[in-house]
Structures are given as C-alpha cells and as structure tokens.
Amino acid sequence: MQDTSLPPESAPPTDVAFPKRIKTFVTRAGRTTSGQTRALQVLGPQFVLPYQADKPFDWAQLYGSERTQLPVIFEIGFGMGDASAQIARQQPMSNYLGCEVHEPGVGALLKKIEEFDLSNIRIISHDAVEVLENMIPNNSLTGVHIFFPDPWHKARHHKRRLIQPPLVQLLVSKLKTGGYIHCATDWEPYSKQILTTLQSTSKLVNQSDQVNGFSARPNYRPVTKFERRGLKLGHGVWDLIFKKID
Ligand SMILES: C[S@@+](CC[C@H](N)C(=O)[O-])C[C@H]1O[C@@H](n2cnc3c(N)ncnc32)[C@H](O)[C@@H]1O
Numbered sequence: 327m328q329d330t331s332l333p334p335e336s337a338p339p340t341d342v343a344f345p346k347r348i349k350t351f352v353t354r355a356g357r358t359t360s361g362q363t364r365a366l367q368v369l370g371p372q373f374v375l376p377y378q379a380d381k382p383f384d385w386a387q388l389y390g391s392e393r394t395q396l397p398v399i400f401e402i403g404f405g406m407g408d409a410s411a412q413i414a415r416q417q418p419m420s421n422y423l424g425c426e427v428h429e430p431g432v433g434a435l436l437k438k439i440e441e442f443d444l445s446n447i448r449i450i451s452h453d454a455v456e457v458l459e460n461m462i463p464n465n466s467l468t469g470v471h472i473f474f475p476d477p478w479h480k481a482r483h484h485k486r487r488l489i490q491p492p493l494v495q496l497l498v499s500k501l502k503t504g505g506y507i508h509c510a511t512d513w514e515p516y517s518k519q520i521l522t523t524l525q526s527t528s529k530l531v532n533q534s535d536q537v538n539g540f541s542a543r544p545n546y547r548p549v550t551k552f553e554r555r556g557l558k559l560g561h562g563v564w565d566l567i568f569k570k571i572d
Pocket residue numbers: 350351402403404405406409425426427428431452453454455472473474475476477488550552
C-alpha cells in the first residue's frame with residue numbers, strides 16, 4: 327500500500343535549517359580599546375542606530391527635518407572610519423550613514439565624531455546587505471562609498487566579494503537618479519571585476535574620462551594610512567565612479 331504520510335516532493339524538508347546566505351565578512355578578532363569601549367558606551371546611544379528589519383529609515387527623523395533636502399551618502403565597510411570622518415567633516419551639507427560590522431571600527435569612528443564634533447553622521451553596525459534590503463528606502467541615496475572592500479584573494483572565496491551583480495542592482499534601486507557609486511580598491515583583479523560588474527549594470531554610466539575606465543581619485547576621498555603605505559611600496563589603487571541615469 328502507498329505511504330500517504332510522506333510529504334510531497336516539492337515541500338521543503340522540515341529538518342534542514344534554511345541555508346544561510348554567504349556573508350561578505352567574517353567576524354574578526356580584534357581588541358576594542360578602552361577608548362573605543364568608552365565611545366561605544368557614551369556616544370553609541372546617540373549615533374549608532376539599531377538594525378530593525380521592519381523599520382525603514384526616515385531620513386528626516388535621523389538627521390532633523392531641516393536637513394531632509396540634503397544628500398544622504400551611505401558608506402559600506404568604513405573600517406576604522408578615517409575616510410568617513412574626514413568626508414563628513416568636509417561636507418557638512420551632506421548626511422552621512424556609515425555601515426560596519428567590526429566593533430573596534432565603530433568605536434574608532436565614534437571617537438572621531440567626538441573629536442571633530444560631527445553632527446551629520448550616523449552609524450549602523452550590521453550586515454550592509456541586509457541594511458540595504460530592509461532599511462534603506464528606494465531612490466533615496468545620493469551616493470554610495472565602498473572603499474577598499476575585502477578582496478577575498480583566494481578563488482574559493484570570491485563568492486564572498488561584496489561587489490557582485492545582485493548587490494549592485496540593489497544599490498541602483500536605492501540610488502536617486504543622478505546618484506553615484508564610488509568604489510576604490512588596491513587589488514587589480516578585483517578592480518577589473520568591479521569595472522565589468524558596474525559597466526554591465528543597466529542604468530549605470532561610467533564617469534571615467536580615461537580609456538581604461540577607471541577614475542582619478544576625487545579630492546573628497548582622502549588617502550588613508552594603509553593606502554599610503556601601499557602606494558609607497560608601488561601598489562596601485564583603482565577608483566571607479568558610476569552615476570545612475572533614468
Ligand atoms: C578591507 S576593510 C576596508 C575598510 C575601510 N573602508 C578602509 O578603506 O580602510 C573592509 C571592511 O568592510 C567591512 N565589511 C565587509 N562586508 C561588510 C558588510 N556586508 N556589512 C558591513 N561591513 C562590511 C569589514 O568588516 C571591513 O572592516
């Protein structure tokens with residue numbers, strides 16, 4: 327007799343956990359200094375936003391109603407926040423949102439927020455992919471900065487690279503028309519992959535005026551300590567800037 331208790335073949339197995347999406351980062355060990363811990367405790371409640379999948383950002387509420395007309399720049403993976411703090415300081419008429427999962431980095435940026443007395447920057451410490459999917463309203467960003475994303479050198483790790491077609495399509499949906507994506511990397515093979523990916527995304531137009539498709543570093547992107555060290559050793563750096571069109 328046929329066993330009718332078996333689930334139909336199309337039904338998902340109930341004993342297998344839902345496969346997790348591949349993350350673009352691994353939780354790194356790294357000591358949070360006492361200064362960073364203090365900054366996280368004292369300034370965290372004011373500047374670090376909670377991740378709430380069911381509550382998209384309301385920019386007016388975040389930055390104040392008098393700043394609603396100002397551009398919002400989203401940075402993915404700000405590291406220790408050197409570039410973020412400098413850009414936010416140089417561009418007081420922009421609203422800045424930095425995303426980073428590494429706790430010491432969040433503490434370090436909070437310290438710079440205090441040092442430079444910045445009021446135009448907020449932080450979210452969560453996977454940027456989920457933040458984009460669930461919290462950033464469509465057509466609301468003026469710029470996206472992705473400076474030196476993890477290159478994931480080994481071929482078997484390339485699947486962890488942040489800049490891949492689905493993520494770029496997601497970014498485009500979050501940008502306003504005329505908004506831009508600015509990436510920089512010091513890993514040549516990744517620079518080529520980023521170029522190919524951005525070039526083949528509809529609605530994105532390369533802003534480069536060089537035949538190779540890369541852009542000169544714009545003045546607003548400061549050279550970081552890490553980058554300066556690499557440049558001295560003769561390593562290259564590739565900037566890519568693309569704009570969203572209608
Ligand atoms: C190589 S570091 C570069 C940091 C910084 N932008 C710089 O130029 O020094 C890349 C950073 O991206 C962060 N990161 C990677 N994937 C991320 C994600 N999905 N969401 C948030 N942060 C991410 C990592 O934690 C790491 O700090």
